[in-house]
Amino acid sequence: MRKPLIAGNWKMNKTVAQATELVEGLLAGVGQPQDREVLVCPPFTALHAVGWLIKGSPIMLGAQNLYPRDSGAYTGEVSARMLLEAGCSHVIIGHSERRGYFGESDEFANQKVKATLGAGLKVILCVGESRQQREAGQAERIVTDQVRRCLADLIAEDMAEVVIAYEPIWAIGTALTARPEDAEEMHACIRSLLGELFSEQVAEAMRILYGGSVKPGNIDDLMVQPDIDGALVGGASLEAQSFLRIIHFEWITIG
Ligand code: PGA
Numbered sequence: 423m424r425k426p427l428i429a430g431n432w433k434m435n436k437t438v439a440q441a442t443e444l445v446e447g448l449l450a451g452v453g454q455p456q457d458r459e460v461l462v463c464p465p466f467t468a469l470h471a472v473g474w475l476i477k478g479s480p481i482m483l484g485a486q487n488l489y490p491r492d493s494g495a496y497t498g499e500v501s502a503r504m505l506l507e508a509g510c511s512h513v514i515i516g517h518s519e520r521r522g523y524f525g526e527s528d529e530f531a532n533q534k535v536k537a538t539l540g541a542g543l544k545v546i547l548c549v550g551e552s553r554q555q556r557e558a559g560q561a562e563r564i565v566t567d568q569v570r571r572c573l574a575d576l577i578a579e580d581m582a583e584v585v586i587a588y589e590p591i592w593a594i595g596t597a598l599t600a601r602p603e604d605a606e607e608m609h610a611c612i613r614s615l616l617g618e619l620f621s622e623q624v625a626e627a628m629r630i631l632y633g634g635s636v637k638p639g640n641i642d643d644l645m646v647q648p649d650i651d652g653a654l655v656g657g658a659s660l661e662a663q664s665f666l667r668i669i670h671f672e673w674i675t676i677g
Contacts, residue, residue, distance in 0.1 A: 429484065430665055432462065436660070445475045462483065485513045487515075502537050516548045531572045551564040593633075594656065597635050602647050630651055632653055
């Protein structure tokens with residue numbers, strides 16, 4: 423049984439004061455969930471403050487990016503070890519906004535995955551197709567190529583520390599969520615590829631999150647799908663009540 427992970431990607435939002443207020447709201451309502459994991463990924467400047475606030479709580483801390491070198495003359499960049507020291511357990515890698523706005527490739531994401539795992543941090547690897555690619559019938563090929571390249575040279579043991587997030591670009595920040603059945607189809611396809619690349623056992627154990635306009639109103643239907651193991655939430659993670667509702671999604675059983 424894969425334990426669902428609900429992760430909040432705050433992107434470039436929240437000053438330290440605003441982050442503190444949001445986390446206090448989350449701590450007031452999160453409870454002690456046993457059957458799911460909760461992660462928040464604030465901007466770098468708020469990592470320390472949030473890290474202190476959530477100490478001893480069920481909320482984990484993640485970063486949104488890193489640079490794949492230990493240290494050195496890389497102005498403006500942050501290393502895996504710095505993130506570890508700031509209290510992070512996870513790093514988001516390969517987000518479509520990094521690919522789109524900053525031209526980051528699968529090869530660069532692969533270097534980041536290796537640096538993250540090398541430092542003892544866990545990876546949330548984002549993949550997803552554009553609207554044009556979906557309309558052209560290329561979605562599965564694009565996504566499976568991304569997974570293959572971003573996980574190049576890794577071994578089965580590494581996969582215990584990797585979570586995949588399928589985030590169709592056309593669904594991010596657009597209020598256009600993928601239909602749960604369509605998301606499920608892609609998740610099943612990613613899982614089958616993970617089986618080929620590593621092993622059936624590894625593929626069965628790995629979590630595949632869905633991301634792209636996840637909201638309180640659609641989380642329950644998404645979580646019904648057998649291969650959807652949680653969510654990477656942007657906009658709806660910026661407000662305590664909506665993120666709490668997503669964290670506390672209800673298990674609906676079909677049939
Ligand atoms: P969204 O963002 O929930 O605002 O669509 C998701 C993401 O980019 O991770």
